[in-house]
Amino acid sequence: MSRTWLAVLAAVVVLPMAVRHAIATEIWIFAIFGLGLNLLLGYTGLLSFGQSTFFGAAAYVAGYLLKHSAINVFLALAIGIAVGAVSAALVGYLCVQRSGLYFIMLTFALNQMFYFIAYQWTTVTGGEDGMPGIGRPALLAVDFRNPLAYYVFVAALFLLSLWIMKRIVESPLGKILQAIRENDVRAEAVGYDVPRFKLLAFVIGGAFSGLAGVLYAMLFGIVPLEAIGFVFSGNVVFATLIGGSGSLYGPIIGSFVFIWLSESVSVVWERWPLLLGVAFVIVVLFFRGGCVEAWARFWSWRERRRAPAGIAP
Amino acid sequence: MALLRTETLTKAFGALTAVNGVTLEVQAGTLHSIIGPNGAGKTTLFNLLTGQFPPTSGRIVFDGRDITRTPAHRIAHLGLARSFQRTNVFPALSILDNVWIAAFARGRSWRGLVWRRSDRYTEIVERARAALADVGLADKADQPAREISHGEQRQLELAIALAAAPRVLLLDEPAAGLSPDETQKMVALVRELKGRYTIVLIEHKMDIIMGVSDRVSVMHFGSLIAEGTPAEIQRNPEVRRAYLGGMVAE
Ligand SMILES: Nc1ncnc2c1ncn2[C@@H]1O[C@H](COP(=O)(O)OP(=O)(O)O)[C@@H](O)[C@H]1O
Ligand SMILES: [Mg+2]
Numbered sequence: 046m047s048r049t050w051l052a053v054l055a056a057v058v059v060l061p062m063a064v065r066h067a068i069a070t071e072i073w074i075f076a077i078f079g080l081g082l083n084l085l086l087g088y089t090g091l092l093s094f095g096q097s098t099f100f101g102a103a104a105y106v107a108g109y110l111l112k113h114s115a116i117n118v119f120l121a122l123a124i125g126i127a128v129g130a131v132s133a134a135l136v137g138y139l140c141v142q143r144s145g146l147y148f149i150m151l152t153f154a155l156n157q158m159f160y161f162i163a164y165q166w167t168t169v170t171g172g173e174d175g176m177p178g179i180g181r182p183a184l185l186a187v188d189f190r191n192p193l194a195y196y197v198f199v200a201a202l203f204l205l206s207l208w209i210m211k212r213i214v215e216s217p218l219g220k221i222l223q224a225i226r227e228n229d230v231r232a233e234a235v236g237y238d239v240p241r242f243k244l245l246a247f248v249i250g251g252a253f254s255g256l257a258g259v260l261y262a263m264l265f266g267i268v269p270l271e272a273i274g275f276v277f278s279g280n281v282v283f284a285t286l287i288g289g290s291g292s293l294y295g296p297i298i299g300s301f302v303f304i305w306l307s308e309s310v311s312v313v314w315e316r317w318p319l320l321l322g323v324a325f326v327i328v329v330l331f332f333r334g335g336c337v338e339a340w341a342r343f344w345s346w347r348e349r350r351r352a353p354a355g356i357a358p
Numbered sequence: 359m360a361l362l363r364t365e366t367l368t369k370a371f372g373a374l375t376a377v378n379g380v381t382l383e384v385q386a387g388t389l390h391s392i393i394g395p396n397g398a399g400k401t402t403l404f405n406l407l408t409g410q411f412p413p414t415s416g417r418i419v420f421d422g423r424d425i426t427r428t429p430a431h432r433i434a435h436l437g438l439a440r441s442f443q444r445t446n447v448f449p450a451l452s453i454l455d456n457v458w459i460a461a462f463a464r465g466r467s468w469r470g471l472v473w474r475r476s477d478r479y480t481e482i483v484e485r486a487r488a489a490l491a492d493v494g495l496a497d498k499a500d501q502p503a504r505e506i507s508h509g510e511q512r513q514l515e516l517a518i519a520l521a522a523a524p525r526v527l528l529l530d531e532p533a534a535g536l537s538p539d540e541t542q543k544m545v546a547l548v549r550e551l552k553g554r555y556t557i558v559l560i561e562h563k564m565d566i567i568m569g570v571s572d573r574v575s576v577m578h579f580g581s582l583i584a585e586g587t588p589a590e591i592q593r594n595p596e597v598r599r600a601y602l603g604g605m606v607a608e
Contacts, residue, residue, distance in 0.1 A: 221459065
């Protein structure tokens with residue numbers, strides 16, 4: 046097993062001892078959300094500004110079923126994943142033909158459309174009040190109302206998601222998406238139906254968002270209207286860029302930084318978004334590859350400093 | 359029978375007719391050059407052949423099959439591969455991945471697309487490495503494409519086309535921007551490929567193609583003004599006139 050996986054496993058074990066269980070759980074949920082986005086953003090080079098569409102749609106649908114029927118946890122997850130994938134297919138279908146700013150604006154506009162549906166359809170979604178009263182059905186004998194039990198469940202699903210995403214980016218698809226990011230004209234010329242592949246990236250990213258959405262609804266017992274809002278879409282982009290969109294693991298680090306800042310620092314300092322802003326400016330100016338690049342550069346700097354000493358007689 | 363044929367192929371960009379009623383036949387196994395001064399419409403002709411955009415009118419027939427208006431990614435699967443005049447690679451990907459991508463597309467199988475590790479496709483990795491060996495880039499396989507020299511990028515440009523195991527190889531000024539030394543190497547390379555592939559070669563420097571071509575077509579202001587063996591073309595008065603107006607000095 047690689048060092049990276051050991052580090053991730055260590056983080057999974059240590060995190061619930063360091064912060065409240067709810068925060069620890071939210072970090073892994075947000076990381077799953079980020080993994081899905083990064084297939085689009087980092088690998089395919091598509092800045093989707095509407096990821097909360099899939100997150101929120103899945104949270105509402107699965108939340109509604111959890112509330113009104115006795116479905117089990119896995120069925121709720123499966124439904125959430127399906128809703129995420131299908132809504133992403135719809136949105137993706139409309140977006141993949143555009144490029145640049147038009148693409149970004151369209152993902153944003155469609156996100157707004159879904160937001161207003163949720164806002165208006167109060168009988169189902171609760172509108173501004175959100176959709177409360179979502180339970181966490183027990184699985185076998187395990188009661189997920191216990192925060193630690195739910196944490197373990199989410200962390201396990203996160204590890205599974207990470208493994209699946211790792212397989213995807215190391216598969217031909219991962220290479221094809223990167224080729225499209227690098228040069229879509231050439232990718233088309235060597236034989237790839239570029240819009241189709243972009244759509245596939247959307248669907249997979251949407252499935253991850255959907256999983257995150259359901260887990261989020263079960264964590265807080267409510268689907269707040271913000272879960273389908275553009276701020277939420279922006280947050281995941283923000284977190285992924287800060288963590289490093291060029292790496293599979295970037296969104297995980299981004300999730301840490303983002304959730305930790307928003308949940309911990311926000312309590313003592315209400316202007317905490319300022320910190321995020323500063324972090325973002327630093328990333329844009331100096332570390333395009335986010336924390337992952339900063340880390341890599343720090344290590345190569347240390348190596349270089351040590352190297353001459355080793356050569357000297 | 360001609361492997362690749364166009365019938366009065368025309369492409370207009372607004373008022374400008376970049377390709378004007380071009381009827382051309384490329385015989386299987388030959389190296390057919392298309393020469394003409396800058397702006398003659400050579401690259402546009404390639405863009406039409408590979409489905410980059412549809413023609414305004416006319417037909418393209420490949421191996422007896424009408425491929426007019428077939429999208430670019432499908433034409434690639436049929437076995438028409440091209441290199442680009444302006445280097446057009448995947449900068450952040452390794453040299454090997456650049457050709458791997460082309461080789462995988464030509465495999466025409468999506469098995470394991472989202473799950474199998476890409477280095478487990480041994481046959482495709484082999485084909486990719488063979489294409490790199492053909493152009494002399496085998497020892498740079500792991501370097502990112504953006505880090506190699508311009509000359510090497512031109513070789514890579516060619517390798518990407520070769521990795522697709524094409525039935526017809528369309529080369530758009532493979533020597534563009536190369537030093538005289540590098541140009542000699544590239545000409546030698548094209549000479550090696552001759553016979554293994556049916557090749558259509560675009561050049562605007564006459565001297566380069568005269569030694570390697572079986573047939574030469576001359577394009578001027580969007581139209582074909584002459585066709586023949588290299589010797590016939592060199593003697594043709596109309597060609598001399600067209601080139602005197604443009605670029606005989608080069
Ligand atoms: N996509 C395009 N849109 C408008 N004009 C174009 C386009 N592509 C080429 N042209 C024009 O068509 C003419 C032929 O260009 P091109 O085919 O590149 O010539 P060549 O490759 O022989 O130098 C030029 O005048 C060029 O400006
Ligand atoms: Mg040209």
